[in-house]
Amino acid sequence: MAIVELLNQDMKQAMKNKDKVKLGVIRMVKASMQNEAIKTKKDALSEEEELTVLARELKQRKDSLHEFKEAGREDLVSQLEDEIKIIQAYMPEQLSDEELEQIVVQTIEEVQAQSKKDMGKVMSALMPKVKGKAEGSRVNQLVQKNLS
Incomplete structure (x- = not known):
């Protein structure tokens, strides 16, 4: 619906x-x-x-x-x-930290990111996957953590 x-x-x-x-x-x-x-x-x-x-x-x-x-x-x-x-109540179920971490790591591998210089590439590929299921600030923190 x-x-x-x-x-x-x-x-x-x-x-x-x-x-x-x-x-x-x-x-x-x-x-x-x-x-x-x-x-x-x-x-x-x-x-x-x-x-x-x-x-x-x-x-x-x-x-x-x-x-x-x-x-x-x-x-x-x-x-x-x-x-x-x-x-x-109208938002989709939020992703757990473990699920989000897995998606972040997978996306970093997909775009072959090496350093924080590739942050934009990773975020642009990642955000459509987690739209409505995770806040951008949470996603940003996890990407930074995994790229350092």
Whole structure:
């Protein structure tokens, strides 16, 4: 089932349950997907594009969460944590460190990377493989570790 269809079902359920937080998050995510479709001049996004939008929304909230924690805004921290949990429910299962490490090593061998100079080659070959399944910062750290 496409992510948009799942969002629509959950939005109806959130309306019935009067779950304002979940409803608000779903509406924001759907709006972001609609804006992306308009920007790319498409009627509907592919599943990969939907995952990209979800990942972007998740990253924005995680960045905000970090800022709010530093500022001591506990009221906003708990709200953002709830939003993050809701968005993560639509993301694919995250790769474990072992699985990610295996994919990184395999990709380094595929592109025949020798040093950190080849980081760009490795990342460009690797990111499509792990899209939505691992954060870019985690991937970056593992690539650096394996190239040194």
